[in-house]
Amino acid sequence: MRKVPAGVGPKYPQVVVLVGATGDLARRKLLPGLFHLACAGFIPALRVIGVSLDDLDADSFRTFARKALGEFFARTVTDADWDAFAETLDYVPLSAGADALKAAVDRAEASFEGECRRLHYLSVPPAAALSVVRLLGEAGLVERSRIVMEKPFGTDLESAVSLNAKLHDVFAEDQIFRIDHFLGKEPAQNILAFRFANGLFEPIWNRNFIDHVQIDVPETLGLGQRAGFYEATGAYRDMVVTHLFQILAFMAMEPPTSLEPVPIGEEKNKVFRSMLPIAPRDVVRGQYIGYRQEEGVDPQSDTETFIALKCSIDNWRWAGVPFFLRTGKRLAEGQRIISIAFREPPKSMFPAGSGVGAQGPDHLTFDLADASKMSLSFYGKRPGPGMRLDKLSLQFAMRDTGLIGEVLEAYERLILDAMRGDHTLFTTAEGIERLWEVSTALLEEPPPVRLYEPGSWGPKSIHQLVAPHAWRLPFERSWRDPNATGS
Ligand code: BG6
Numbered sequence: 001m002r003k004v005p006a007g008v009g010p011k012y013p014q015v016v017v018l019v020g021a022t023g024d025l026a027r028r029k030l031l032p033g034l035f036h037l038a039c040a041g042f043i044p045a046l047r048v049i050g051v052s053l054d055d056l057d058a059d060s061f062r063t064f065a066r067k068a069l070g071e072f073f074a075r076t077v078t079d080a081d082w083d084a085f086a087e088t089l090d091y092v093p094l095s096a097g098a099d100a101l102k103a104a105v106d107r108a109e110a111s112f113e114g115e116c117r118r119l120h121y122l123s124v125p126p127a128a129a130l131s132v133v134r135l136l137g138e139a140g141l142v143e144r145s146r147i148v149m150e151k152p153f154g155t156d157l158e159s160a161v162s163l164n165a166k167l168h169d170v171f172a173e174d175q176i177f178r179i180d181h182f183l184g185k186e187p188a189q190n191i192l193a194f195r196f197a198n199g200l201f202e203p204i205w206n207r208n209f210i211d212h213v214q215i216d217v218p219e220t221l222g223l224g225q226r227a228g229f230y231e232a233t234g235a236y237r238d239m240v241v242t243h244l245f246q247i248l249a250f251m252a253m254e255p256p257t258s259l260e261p262v263p264i265g266e267e268k269n270k271v272f273r274s275m276l277p278i279a280p281r282d283v284v285r286g287q288y289i290g291y292r293q294e295e296g297v298d299p300q301s302d303t304e305t306f307i308a309l310k311c312s313i314d315n316w317r318w319a320g321v322p323f324f325l326r327t328g329k330r331l332a333e334g335q336r337i338i339s340i341a342f343r344e345p346p347k348s349m350f351p352a353g354s355g356v357g358a359q360g361p362d363h364l365t366f367d368l369a370d371a372s373k374m375s376l377s378f379y380g381k382r383p384g385p386g387m388r389l390d391k392l393s394l395q396f397a398m399r400d401t402g403l404i405g406e407v408l409e410a411y412e413r414l415i416l417d418a419m420r421g422d423h424t425l426f427t428t429a430e431g432i433e434r435l436w437e438v439s440t441a442l443l444e445e446p447p448p449v450r451l452y453e454p455g456s457w458g459p460k461s462i463h464q465l466v467a468p469h470a471w472r473l474p475f476e477r478s479w480r481d482p483n484a485t486g487s
Contacts, residue, residue, distance in 0.1 A: 009037070010419035013045035013116040015108045017101070017141065019132050020123030021050030021061065021091070024226050025150070027068040029181075030123060033412040035069055038088065039081040042416055045116075047108035050091040051101065061091035098139035105141055118145035119419055125229050126155055130166055137170040148177045148418050151242040152233060153427075156443050157436035164429045177418040178432060182243035183250070183425040184410030184417075186398075187372030191250045191338070192259065194366075194374070201364070202255075204342075206317045211361055213251065214324045214339040214466075215244050216473050217368075218331035218457065222288075227296030235307040236285075236442070239327040241435050245272070246427060247368070248323060251338055252313055261423035265431065272434040274315040278442045282310040286459040287449040288330040304449050305329040308462045311438075324466050330454040332474065336368035339472040351387055355379075359391040359476055360469075370407050373397045373479055395480050 016034060020026055031048075038046045050061045066086070069077050092104045109116055118141060122132055129149060136142060149167075154160030167176060182188055195202055204210070217239060223230050230238065249268040256263035286306030292299050306328030313323065341361045350356040356379055367373040377393040398404055408416070417425055450459035462471065 009042035009044070009416055010117065011044070012114075013112040014043055014047075014419050015105055015116060015118045016046065016048045017051060017105065017118065017120045017136070018048055018123065019051045019094075019121065020150075022052040022054045022056070022064060023123055024224055024229075025123045026050075027064075028072045029409070029411045030121065030415075031065045031068045032073040033409055033415055035065075035073060035077075035081070035085050036075070036409070037412055037416060038085055042412075043419065045112055047088050047090065047111060049101070049104045049108060050089065051094055053094050055093050055095070056091050058089065058091045062086045062089050065089055094135075098135055101135065102139040102141065105139070116144070117419065119415070120145055120147045121150075121415070122148065123150050125232065126152055126159065126163070127232075130163065133167055133170050142170060142175075145171075146175050146177060146418050146421065147171050148179050148415070151178070151180055152237040153178050153242075153432050154436060155233075155237060157433060157440060160429075160433050160436045164433070173429070174421075174423075176429075177414075177423065178427045178429075179414055179418075180242050180246045180427050181410040181414060182368070183246050183427075184408075184412075184414040185368055185372075186370060186407050186410075186413075187366060187368045188247060188250060189425070190372060191247075191366060196255055207319060207321050209343055210321055211341045211343045212322045212324065212469055213248075213341070214326070214337070214472050215247055215251070216325075216339065216471070217244065217327040217336045218333055218473065219327070219329055220331060220334045222330050222454075223291075223294055223297075227294055230305075231297050231301060231303050234303040235305055235328055236439070240307060240309070240325060241432075241439060244325045244327060245275075245435050247338065248311075248325070249431075251340075252318055252323075254317070259424065261426075264424055265428045269428065269431045269434065270315075271313060272431050272438070274313045274318070275434075275438050276312045276314050277438045277440065278309060278311055280442050280445050280447050282465065283442055283447055284308045284459055284461050284465055285447055285449045286328060286452045288328075288454045289451050290454060302446075302449055304446075306331070306452060306458045308458060308465055309442075310465060324469075324471075326458065326462065326471070328452075328458055332455055332457050335473055337473065338366040338368065340364040341469065341472075350389070354387050355382075355389040358389075360472075363472065365472070367479070370409065371397065371399050371404055375479070377477075391477065393477065393480075397479070 018026060034048055037043050090104050092101050120136055122129055124132055154163045249271045252271045253267040256267045285304035288305050291297060291305050292301050308326040311323050341363050344357055344361045347356045362378045365375045375393045375395040377391055379389045380392040382388040382390045414425060452459045
């Protein structure tokens, strides 16, 4: 595995207390991520203590972790790397209590020479978060530590305010890292680079030139093993309050004075403060047919597995520009795009039937997949006689740069940042509370869920929501494949 230069990661050895260690996220992302960070040399030394409700011992946790790597680690796992990582793993069932946890952390720390730090990663549902925080306090594990809190952070304004207050009884704000893994995605950070490192687009990044914005994250995935979590959470809390609004803030914020946590947090929070409350009439909630028959789901469930909504940012830059957000499970395609539609020019000079404007306005599109892509689509002349216009595009794919192997998976990047104490890509208490505040009317009076066919693009009423515009997905044209043969 590629080794990184010294000094990129944290200075001190790390003990990670991974709570929710046998959960879906740990299996899919956190254990593979920690494995990669450790083997590639990002962390000077590491010990991982798995904690969960399951009654395992250290060996069975190692077996669990090895299986997770087999399923979800994208690179090759060599025997040498695995043996080294396996040695760093330990396990304490939650039922063993504070003393047993403290003893395991002491053992892990004794294996290091000199100073070290603790990273508590809480991969647990909102209802369980506080009891774990108290356990960490009781075990005396607050000192030298940082705590990563998974989303959703609370379930509404009241619970988020109360969670923040109680969290502050145990941890200081600078120890707390509220994670939103979408902000750890390389292309999300590239929005900042693209907007603020170039002279071309920022001057037109406003209501005078931009007609509307779509942030669209359809997923083909279903619930996996997460029915319990999902049934109590739903698409709005799982994806919109967290990921989609955070991406929206990167897209919409004013230039921060520097790319540091406080200036970035301030600009994001200003966007959230200017956001108008989400009106239930601007929201379509959907549920895929068959959801209620899934194991662990209430047969009468009202949980939405799909949500599309319109929101507005009432400030000088964005007033009057609708932002359309959509996400859901079991949809036709898995995509993560931000699509920015520019205002259309006067078209009367073009002859009738020229095709100008026929395929929607010109667009800038960001694809937020790890192998990020960007495209600028525009009208151009079709070769030959007369004036017939086609929609053409300029496309960029990170894959073509040969640097794709350098990309850190979002969780890896954020775990590393938390270990280094860098809050830049984490969300603030104020920002999260404001997002719950604008969500209050919707949470109190949600529109009824409408059923949709798995494999579709959601309930039919999404077209009314976006009219007179149209959803950009599915794309009319596909991304260019550089390896494709043909003319
Ligand atoms: C998670 C949500 O935070 O993000 C999941 O809980 C969702 O429901 C996932 O599938 C999507 O993340 P990614 O990185 O695969 O786009």
